[in-house]
Amino acid sequence: MAPQKPNDELLRGMLDMLVLKALQLGPMHGWGITERLEQGSRSALKIGQGSLYPALYRLEAQGLVSSSWGASDNNRRARWYELTSSGRAHLAAERQAWRRLSKAVELILAME
Amino acid sequence: MSSPLRSALRRLFGSGRARDLDSRFDSETAFHIDMATERNIGAGMTPEEARRVAQLDFAGHGGREHWREQARDEVRSRFAEELGRDIRYAVRGLRRAPAFTAAAVATLALSIGATSSIFSVVNAALLQRLPYPNADRIVAVCERNTTQAASEPCGVGGFSVPNYGIWRESATSFTAFAAFAERRVAVIAPRSEPISAKARITTANLFTVLGARPYLGRFFTDAEDRPGGPLLLVVSYPFWQQYLSGDPSVVGRQVLVNGGDYTVIGITAPRFGVYDPVDVWLPIRLGPAPQGGRSLRAMALVKPGVTLEQADREMRTLAARRAQDEPTRNSNMTAFVMPLREKLVGGSERVLWTLLAAVGFLLLIACANVANLLLARAGSRAREMAVRVSLGASPKRLARQLLTESVVLSLVSAIIGLVLAVHGTRVLVALVPGDLSSQMLGNVSVDWRLVAFTAAVALGSGILFGLAPALHAVRGHTHESLKEGGRGGTEHSRTSGRMRSALVVAEMSLALVLLAGAGLMVRSFSALQHVNLGFEPQHALTGRVSLPGRTYRSDTTIAAFFVQAESQIAAVAGVRAVGAISYLPLTGQRSVTGFDLEGRPPYPPGEGPGGDMRAVTPGYFQAMAIPLKEGRGFTVDDGMGKPDVAIVSETFAHTLFPNESAVGHVIVYEWDRMTHAQIVGVVGDVHHDGPAKQAYMEIYRPHAQFTYDGMDMVVRVNGDPAQYVRPVTAAIRRVDPAIPIASAQPLERLAAGAVASTRLSASLFALFGILGLLLAAIGIYGVMSYTVQQRQHEIGVRVALGASTSNVIRMVVRSGATLSLLGIAIGTVLAFAGAGLMQRLLFGIPPHDRVTFATIALVLAAVGVLAAYLPARRAARVDPVTALRS
Numbered sequence: 001m002a003p004q005k006p007n008d009e010l011l012r013g014m015l016d017m018l019v020l021k022a023l024q025l026g027p028m029h030g031w032g033i034t035e036r037l038e039q040g041s042r043s044a045l046k047i048g049q050g051s052l053y054p055a056l057y058r059l060e061a062q063g064l065v066s067s068s069w070g071a072s073d074n075n076r077r078a079r080w081y082e083l084t085s086s087g088r089a090h091l092a093a094e095r096q097a098w099r100r101l102s103k104a105v106e107l108i109l110a111m112e
Numbered sequence: 113m114s115s116p117l118r119s120a121l122r123r124l125f126g127s128g129r130a131r132d133l134d135s136r137f138d139s140e141t142a143f144h145i146d147m148a149t150e151r152n153i154g155a156g157m158t159p160e161e162a163r164r165v166a167q168l169d170f171a172g173h174g175g176r177e178h179w180r181e182q183a184r185d186e187v188r189s190r191f192a193e194e195l196g197r198d199i200r201y202a203v204r205g206l207r208r209a210p211a212f213t214a215a216a217v218a219t220l221a222l223s224i225g226a227t228s229s230i231f232s233v234v235n236a237a238l239l240q241r242l243p244y245p246n247a248d249r250i251v252a253v254c255e256r257n258t259t260q261a262a263s264e265p266c267g268v269g270g271f272s273v274p275n276y277g278i279w280r281e282s283a284t285s286f287t288a289f290a291a292f293a294e295r296r297v298a299v300i301a302p303r304s305e306p307i308s309a310k311a312r313i314t315t316a317n318l319f320t321v322l323g324a325r326p327y328l329g330r331f332f333t334d335a336e337d338r339p340g341g342p343l344l345l346v347v348s349y350p351f352w353q354q355y356l357s358g359d360p361s362v363v364g365r366q367v368l369v370n371g372g373d374y375t376v377i378g379i380t381a382p383r384f385g386v387y388d389p390v391d392v393w394l395p396i397r398l399g400p401a402p403q404g405g406r407s408l409r410a411m412a413l414v415k416p417g418v419t420l421e422q423a424d425r426e427m428r429t430l431a432a433r434r435a436q437d438e439p440t441r442n443s444n445m446t447a448f449v450m451p452l453r454e455k456l457v458g459g460s461e462r463v464l465w466t467l468l469a470a471v472g473f474l475l476l477i478a479c480a481n482v483a484n485l486l487l488a489r490a491g492s493r494a495r496e497m498a499v500r501v502s503l504g505a506s507p508k509r510l511a512r513q514l515l516t517e518s519v520v521l522s523l524v525s526a527i528i529g530l531v532l533a534v535h536g537t538r539v540l541v542a543l544v545p546g547d548l549s550s551q552m553l554g555n556v557s558v559d560w561r562l563v564a565f566t567a568a569v570a571l572g573s574g575i576l577f578g579l580a581p582a583l584h585a586v587r588g589h590t591h592e593s594l595k596e597g598g599r600g601g602t603e604h605s606r607t608s609g610r611m612r613s614a615l616v617v618a619e620m621s622l623a624l625v626l627l628a629g630a631g632l633m634v635r636s637f638s639a640l641q642h643v644n645l646g647f648e649p650q651h652a653l654t655g656r657v658s659l660p661g662r663t664y665r666s667d668t669t670i671a672a673f674f675v676q677a678e679s680q681i682a683a684v685a686g687v688r689a690v691g692a693i694s695y696l697p698l699t700g701q702r703s704v705t706g707f708d709l710e711g712r713p714p715y716p717p718g719e720g721p722g723g724d725m726r727a728v729t730p731g732y733f734q735a736m737a738i739p740l741k742e743g744r745g746f747t748v749d750d751g752m753g754k755p756d757v758a759i760v761s762e763t764f765a766h767t768l769f770p771n772e773s774a775v776g777h778v779i780v781y782e783w784d785r786m787t788h789a790q791i792v793g794v795v796g797d798v799h800h801d802g803p804a805k806q807a808y809m810e811i812y813r814p815h816a817q818f819t820y821d822g823m824d825m826v827v828r829v830n831g832d833p834a835q836y837v838r839p840v841t842a843a844i845r846r847v848d849p850a851i852p853i854a855s856a857q858p859l860e861r862l863a864a865g866a867v868a869s870t871r872l873s874a875s876l877f878a879l880f881g882i883l884g885l886l887l888a889a890i891g892i893y894g895v896m897s898y899t900v901q902q903r904q905h906e907i908g909v910r911v912a913l914g915a916s917t918s919n920v921i922r923m924v925v926r927s928g929a930t931l932s933l934l935g936i937a938i939g940t941v942l943a944f945a946g947a948g949l950m951q952r953l954l955f956g957i958p959p960h961d962r963v964t965f966a967t968i969a970l971v972l973a974a975v976g977v978l979a980a981y982l983p984a985r986r987a988a989r990v991d992p993v994t995a996l997r998s
Contacts (some may be wrong), residue, residue, distance in 0.1 A: 028139055029140070029144075030141070030143075031144045031148065033142065049148070049169050049170040050141075050143070050176070050178070050179035050182075051179065051182075053140075053183045054136060054179060054185075055181040056183075057133075058186040072143065072147075076146070077139070078140065079139075079140040079143075091802075
């Protein structure tokens with residue numbers, strides 16, 4: 001496998017954080033998460049829908065989310081994801097780190 | 113495969129789950145695309161278009177397979193991949209900091225190398241199985257006089273021949289009970305020079321006791337081992353290789369042994385004698401009721417199911433019964449058993465364990481030092497870590513990366529250390545005293561236990577010292593680290609500072625313990641070296657000459673041989689004096705005999721003081737340069753048929769005749785009331801058992817009146833004694849061409865051998881002590897440099913406010929000295945508590961010797977101050993303007 005480029009890590013980290021945030025609102029299936037992210041960003045952010053699934057699998061392997069089969073609103077079989085307690089804690093930490101980073105970046109960009 | 117194991121493996125590698133995972137992915141993404149399609153239809157697209165757009169939105173042009181792969185990878189190779197990434201990251205990181213890496217690897221590799229070499233010697237001497245099956249059940253059976261202090265727990269010889277005959281029948285604890293005598297014999301193979309061979313004249317069942325199998329041929333049987341049985345010879349593998357050119361056809365042929373024709377019937381296995389080297393074995397041919405004195409050694413194989421304690425109890429009971437049945441020879445005697453291993457390696461055990469402990473301390477210091485290095489490195493990388501955390505790396509992952517880095521570091525060091533260990537072991541074996549090293553030479557090797565030990569040490573230390581920085585990372589003081597400029601003084605750097613100071617204190621105290629041990633050993637060694645052995649070891653050659661009883665049947669012919677040999681040797685140019693003694697000092701041989709003094713009441717049997725009796729030729733005292741204190745020495749007139757005479761040592765004279773001269777008194781042997789030997793002279797004491805042992809009560813008898821067929825020759829010469837081996841051998845050949853000279857060596861080497869094990873432990877201890885001191889100094893230096901760097905700002909302020917250079921230096925040195933002193937104080941307490949354990953290794957100084965402890969403490973304090981002074985001076989040169997601005 002090719003060495004991880006830093007901005008890969010950045011993007012992954014961001015996607016993970018957004019997915020966790022979407023799930024903080026309540027358990028949801030993959031499609032529902034896509035919709036939540038689109039609505040949340042007022043359609044400004046279009047994530048590659050395919051990349052959502054590797055992210056979910058990754059978060060599950062890290063123990064930040066858990067999943068099980070269930071029924072969708074229209075009564076179809078869907079995989080439901082849910083935040084675990086460590087996922088909740090992780091989200092809080094990520095969120096804090098993100099605030100610091102964005103503030104720092106904003107300050108730099110605002111330099112005269 | 114059991115299912116818990118399978119699920120554990122799955123969790124690690126996820127391999128079994130690939131198909132499950134794929135179907136799950138397909139099913140849930142199908143749902144996803146269906147839902148997207150429905151939404152698109154709701155937005156007014158045709159069903160076909162809606163599905164196409166949904167698929168494109170989902171997967172781009174790469175197709176669903178791409179994401180399926182990705183998803184699978186996320187789960188499946190997570191473990192292996194992260195490990196690989198961590199290792200690559202660690203290697204890259206280490207390569208980027210060459211100075212750090214070199215320091216850490218050198219420190220660890222050296223100490224792992226030292227630990228492993230000591231371990232492999234300890235392993236060979238103490239842990240490895242003896243090369244005998246059932247080694248745990250083989251015991252030496254010994255007799256001992258209960259009234260005398262046991263100088264040797266299970267002596268050389270001294271087992272009663274008749275007692276052996278009786279006990280062999282009556283003892284029930286043993287599967288086999290063997291006895292043997294040891295002496296040198298002259299072996300003459302076809303077309304070869306006479307060879308002096310170490311022979312064991314033994315009962316046939318010795319091979320049963322040791323569980324030996326012949327390499328070639330066979331061993332002799334009980335039926336052959338009887339009076340009038342055939343003359344048979346078993347040869348050791350090394351002897352066969354060296355003197356019989358390893359020729360298999362030797363088996364079945366005859367060689368001359370002490371003038372008799374012996375048939376070679378077998379060769380022992382190559383490793384058979386590594387712990388207990390013997391050249392040849394001959395049948396002892398004892399009768400059914402054997403007669404004789406205490407000239408045997410005994411070994412037995414304890415029956416399965418019988419404990420060593422039970423066997424020991426039985427032997428003591430049997431000995432007590434013998435003392436009742438035949439008190440003249442057996443009162444005050446007891447018998448006991450001793451595990452063979454203890455007999456073979458007993459003496460060096462304590463030295464080896466102590467060295468292992470010392471090297472363990474060294475390893476601890478090294479670990480503390482590397483931990484310090486890693487902490488410093490973690491400090492300088494705190495910002496890097498903080499950035500990585502904010503970029504989404506979890507603290508756990510960072511911790512694991514740091515841990516991986518230290519494990520990689522220690523594994524690399526372990527490999528280098530192992531290479532060092534292989535060489536170090538060889539050096540060490542060469543330093544080990546002769547007896548032990550000849551036993552171990554073929555035996556010290558790098559085996560799986562050494563590899564396991566090194567790996568364990570490496571991994572253990574890697575995890576141990578990797579943990580400190582890793583803990584920091586997990587605690588995640590990210591925001592502080594990001595904020596932390598050059599100024600320092602945050603919570604993070606304070607805890608790390610405390611940790612580093614604690615490590616330095618630990619290092620200093622461990623170094624003190626090591627150095628105290630080294631100091632005590634070195635002083636013992638120098639005390640040993642200054643002991644006057646009682647003779648002059650320089651410029652003298654020694655060698656053993658043993659005459660075969662077949663050709664030298666009478667005392668007269670034996671005495672005549674030595675008279676002629678001495679006169680031939682004396683004629684060699686450069687020879688100043690020549691003499692001979694039954695057993696040289698420092699060879700571990702002794703024959704204690706009970707005696708009475710004429711005109712004084714006899715001692716009750718077995719309760720006399722006992723004197724060590726040796727036979728000497730008239731030239732002996734001069735050849736050894738042993739001073740005559742009173743009376744006269746022996747002359748050629750003190751022969752057979754002349755009045756019996758004796759010379760005694762000063763200790764003998766002072767102990768038994770404190771207020772009068774010993775000369776003129778008469779010694780009567782307990783076992784030979786016919787001999788009345790008059791004391792004609794007193795000579796200086798000789799430390800026969802080595803410089804650390806007390807001089808004994810010695811009785812010297814003239815060889816012509818008390819004949820031994822084997823004698824140690826001493827030739828005092830001008831110049832290098834080694835040069836005289838050839839002419840002296842030739843001189844003996846001129847008297848009898850069939851007589852070899854054995855173990856010819858300078859007397860000096862014998863003397864050096866007597867202090868060799870102390871020399872070995874002293875020099876190794878000194879080496880470890882100095883290494884420990886060096887490492888501790890580096891530790892202090894490192895911490896002080898780091899502190900100075902952290903406090904640059906503060907120091908700048910102080911200088912700006914008018915602090916002088918010496919103020920700054922004093923301030924920094926004081927904080928360094930505080931750490932040193934704390935370490936020294938703790939170390940002194942530890943060393944003081946532990947010194948008692950070394951008591952038995954020491955000579956001439958008490959284990960709590962104040963001078964040693966004070967000197968060590970002072971040296972350590974001086975080094976500590978120096979190590980703090982260098983960074984202090986650098987700090988004092990700080991330009992306040994630069995410091996404040998940075």
